Amino acid sequence: MENVLEVNDLKKSYPDFALDMTFTMKMGFIMGFIGPNGAGKTTTIKLIMNLLQRDAGTVRLFGMDNLENEIAVKERIGFVYDDNHFYEELTPMELQAILAPFYKRWDKQVFNTYLKRFDLPRGKKIQQFSKGMKAKFALAVALSHHAELIILDEPTSGLDPVFRRELLDIFAEMIEDGTRSILFSTHITSDLDRTADYITFINNGKLIFSLEKDAVFETYALVKGSSELLDTEMKKQFVGLRNSPYGFEGLTADADAARRMFDGRALIEKASLEEIMLYTVKGEA
Numbered sequence: 381m382e383n384v385l386e387v388n389d390l391k392k393s394y395p396d397f398a399l400d401m402t403f404t405m406k407m408g409f410i411m412g413f414i415g416p417n418g419a420g421k422t423t424t425i426k427l428i429m430n431l432l433q434r435d436a437g438t439v440r441l442f443g444m445d446n447l448e449n450e451i452a453v454k455e456r457i458g459f460v461y462d463d464n465h466f467y468e469e470l471t472p473m474e475l476q477a478i479l480a481p482f483y484k485r486w487d488k489q490v491f492n493t494y495l496k497r498f499d500l501p502r503g504k505k506i507q508q509f510s511k512g513m514k515a516k517f518a519l520a521v522a523l524s525h526h527a528e529l530i531i532l533d534e535p536t537s538g539l540d541p542v543f544r545r546e547l548l549d550i551f552a553e554m555i556e557d558g559t560r561s562i563l564f565s566t567h568i569t570s571d572l573d574r575t576a577d578y579i580t581f582i583n584n585g586k587l588i589f590s591l592e593k594d595a596v597f598e599t600y601a602l603v604k605g606s607s608e609l610l611d612t613e614m615k616k617q618f619v620g621l622r623n624s625p626y627g628f629e630g631l632t633a634d635a636d637a638a639r640r641m642f643d644g645r646a647l648i649e650k651a652s653l654e655e656i657m658l659y660t661v662k663g664e665a
C-alpha cells in the first residue's frame with residue numbers, strides 16, 4: 381500500500397526545544413496526531429508543509445520529496461492550520477476568485493456545495509463569521525481542489541461538541557472511497573476514539589508511538605491492584621504509576637506481560653487515549 385506521507389529523521393531545534401520525528405502514513409486512512417501543548421505538533425506540520433525550514437531529515441508526500449516537488453505536492457494537499465488568515469474583509473465568493481487560480485483542480489461546484497452544506501453565507505464577510513463558521517470555511521477551501529491528503533492543525537479546538545461531531549463525520553465520509561487521507565492534530569483525545577484509524581503520539585519533540593488505533597489499546601493497559609504487589613522490579617514495568625484509594629494504578633505499555641506478571645492478582649483494564657497521554661507525559665495521572 382502506498383505511503384501518502386513519510387517523515388524521516390526530521391529535525392528542527394529551537395533554543396529550548398528539539399524535534400526529531402519519524403513516522404509514515406498510509407493512503408485511505410485518518411491519522412490523529414496527538415501530544416500535549418508544546419509537544420511539536422504544529423512544528424511537525426509546518427515542516428511537512430515547508431512553512432518552516434528544517435535542520436535535517438526528509439519528508440516525502442505521495443512518494444515525492446516535499447522540497448523538490450513543492451508545487452506538485454501542495455496541489456494535492458488541503459491544509460487547514462489553527463489560525464487561518466484569510467482576507468477577512470472579503471466574502472467567500474470574493475475569496476474564491478482569488479484562491480481558485482492558485483489550484484489547477486479548483487472546483488467551483490464542490491466549493492458551492494460545501495458552502496451550502498456548512499450553511500455558510502456566500503455574500504457575508506468572513507470577519508462576520510463565528511469561530512465555528514470560520515473553521516468550516518477553512519475546511520470548505522481545503523476540500524475544494526480535490527486534495528488527496530488533508531492536513532489540519534487542531535481543526536476542532538474551540539468548537540462546540542455538535543460542531544465537532546459534524547466535522548468528524550465529514551472526515552469519516554471523506555475517506556470512505558479510500559482515495560483520501562486525513563492527518564489532524566488535536567488535544568481532544570475523545571475525537572480520536574470515534575474517528576481515527578491511526579494514532580501518532582508525540583511528546584517533547586519525540587515520537588512515543590505511531591500505531592493503528594486498535595494496536596494502541598492492545599499494547600497499553602491500566603493496571604489496578606494492592607500496593608503489596610509492587611516491588612522495585614514490578615515498578616519498572618510501568619510507564620507511570622500513582623497511588624489510588626485501593627492501592628496503585630499504573631499504565632503499562634506491555635499489556636500481555638502485565639497479565640502474565642500479575643496473573644489474576646490485579647485488575648487489567650483498557651486505557652483511554654487520555655490516560656495514555658497523561659501517564660506518558662507526567663508519569664502519573
Ligand SMILES: Nc1ncnc2c1ncn2[C@@H]1O[C@H](COP(=O)(O)OP(=O)(O)OP(=O)(O)O)[C@@H](O)[C@H]1O
Nearest residue numbers: 394395396397415416417418419420421422423424
Ligand atoms: N519560532 C519559535 N522560536 C522558538 N521556539 C519555538 C518557535 N516555534 C515553536 N517553538 C517551540 O517549539 C515547541 C513546540 O511547539 P509547537 O507549536 O510545535 O507545539 P504543539 O505541539 O503544536 O503545541 P500546542 O498543542 O500548544 O499547539 C514549543 O516549546 C515552542 O515554544
